[in-house]
Amino acid sequence: MIKVGIIGLGMMGQMHLTGWAGIRGTRLSMVADTDPKRAAGDFSGSWSNMEGGAKSIDFSKVIGTGDPMELIHSDEVDLVDICVPTPFHLDLALAAIKAGKHVLCEKPLARTAADARRIARAADKGAGFFQPAMCLRFWPEWAWLKKVVEKGTHGKVIAAEFKRVGAFPPGWFLNGKLSGGAILDLHLHDTDFIHHVFGMPNGVSSGGWTGPSGCIDHVNTRYIYEGGPVVTAEGSWASAETKPFSMSYIVHFEHATADYDASRSDAPLMLYRKAKGNRKPPEPKAVKCAGPDGYKGEMTYLAKCIRTGETPSVVSATEAADSIRIVEAEVKSVETGRIVRL
Ligand SMILES: NC(=O)c1ccc[n+]([C@@H]2O[C@H](COP(=O)([O-])OP(=O)(O)OC[C@H]3O[C@@H](n4cnc5c(N)ncnc54)[C@H](O)[C@@H]3O)[C@@H](O)[C@H]2O)c1
Numbered sequence: 001m002i003k004v005g006i007i008g009l010g011m012m013g014q015m016h017l018t019g020w021a022g023i024r025g026t027r028l029s030m031v032a033d034t035d036p037k038r039a040a041g042d043f044s045g046s047w048s049n050m051e052g053g054a055k056s057i058d059f060s061k062v063i064g065t066g067d068p069m070e071l072i073h074s075d076e077v078d079l080v081d082i083c084v085p086t087p088f089h090l091d092l093a094l095a096a097i098k099a100g101k102h103v104l105c106e107k108p109l110a111r112t113a114a115d116a117r118r119i120a121r122a123a124d125k126g127a128g129f130f131q132p133a134m135c136l137r138f139w140p141e142w143a144w145l146k147k148v149v150e151k152g153t154h155g156k157v158i159a160a161e162f163k164r165v166g167a168f169p170p171g172w173f174l175n176g177k178l179s180g181g182a183i184l185d186l187h188l189h190d191t192d193f194i195h196h197v198f199g200m201p202n203g204v205s206s207g208g209w210t211g212p213s214g215c216i217d218h219v220n221t222r223y224i225y226e227g228g229p230v231v232t233a234e235g236s237w238a239s240a241e242t243k244p245f246s247m248s249y250i251v252h253f254e255h256a257t258a259d260y261d262a263s264r265s266d267a268p269l270m271l272y273r274k275a276k277g278n279r280k281p282p283e284p285k286a287v288k289c290a291g292p293d294g295y296k297g298e299m300t301y302l303a304k305c306i307r308t309g310e311t312p313s314v315v316s317a318t319e320a321a322d323s324i325r326i327v328e329a330e331v332k333s334v335e336t337g338r339i340v341r342l
Pocket residue numbers: 007008009010011012013032033034035038046047068083084085086088106107108133135171172185
């Protein structure tokens with residue numbers, strides 16, 4: 001049985017509590033939060049822009065502590081799941097790796113690419129497995145996209161456009177020194193996925209808006225793939241509070257267009273195939289992708305790797321650090337108005 005300890009019981013910690021429930025061969029054994037109210041399972045005052053977070057913890061089976069280091073060094077924990085604000089990932093991740101634990105660490109892996117590389121170097125030498133929580137790589141409709149691009153199922157990609165837009169989250173996110181602004185905290189999801197599917201771009205060209213966080217809170221980037229597809233992404237916290245959070249992509253292949261919009265709950269992923277010769281184009285079809293959401297997906301996969309001894313390979317700490325490096329190039333491009341080569 002893999003004993004799981006979660007550090008940080010805010011919005012993401014609560015999502016991870018739900019995620020770990022019912023995953024074969026795992027059991028939640030310990031939780032930690034420096035806020036004593038949260039460590040005691042009182043989630044009042046938490047923020048959230050999605051459904052599904054746990055509402056309580058059964059403390060008859062789980063140990064609660066206000067000291068994350070107690071959790072990291074406890075024999076009651078095999079896998080440390082880090083869900084604290086981004087600037088605290090570095091020290092906790094390094095300590096958990098040093099303690100020989102398996103680690104799942106929320107994104108962004110660290111506040112800077114340099115710190116993320118420190119984690120990656122330590123993770124490479126760690127006794128346990130390390131997985132950055134780049135949940136999109138595990139989201140069924142996004143894993144589908146990666147698969148059809150790789151297989152060339154619908155021909156080559158001509159152009160791909162990704163969008164992730166929401167209102168400002170509250171609290172520490174408003175301080176860009178901590179969160180990095182929307183460009184790091186939110187848009188990184190798309191940057192990382194583009195990196196995952198299309199590889200490291202040759203460069204980036206970005207436009208953006210410096211918002212209330214003091215960092216870039218709206219960004220539009222073209223990822224340059226010389227001789228390859230036209231790839232763009234928009235990430236924003238500039239939305240009105242009353243407009244629901246949205247994530248979407250449109251990918252034009254040689255033979256079809258894939259259109260994903262998370263807000264279309266009945267048919268989030270539509271496939272429109274192009275006409276062959278003079279024939280009528282086939283009817284559009286909804287693509288059904290089986291599997292849990294990306295949070296439960298990333299946890300199920302890591303648990304399976306620990307059970308079987310197979311090294312996790314969907315996302316490494318080095319890849320997560322490289323995705324932050326791309327975001328830092330995007331920041332530079334906004335600031336200079338120039339293409340930044342990678
Ligand atoms: N994967 C995703 O889709 C996604 C979505 C939102 C947030 N995140 C990431 O998850 C992380 C946490 O964000 P959140 O929205 O849950 O934040 P939050 O503010 O809702 O919760 C953070 C919790 O951590 C606790 N905490 C703070 N410092 C701590 C420390 N040093 N040790 C132990 N506990 C500590 C706080 O008391 C709080 O309960 C961030 O890195 C964020 O970028 C990921």
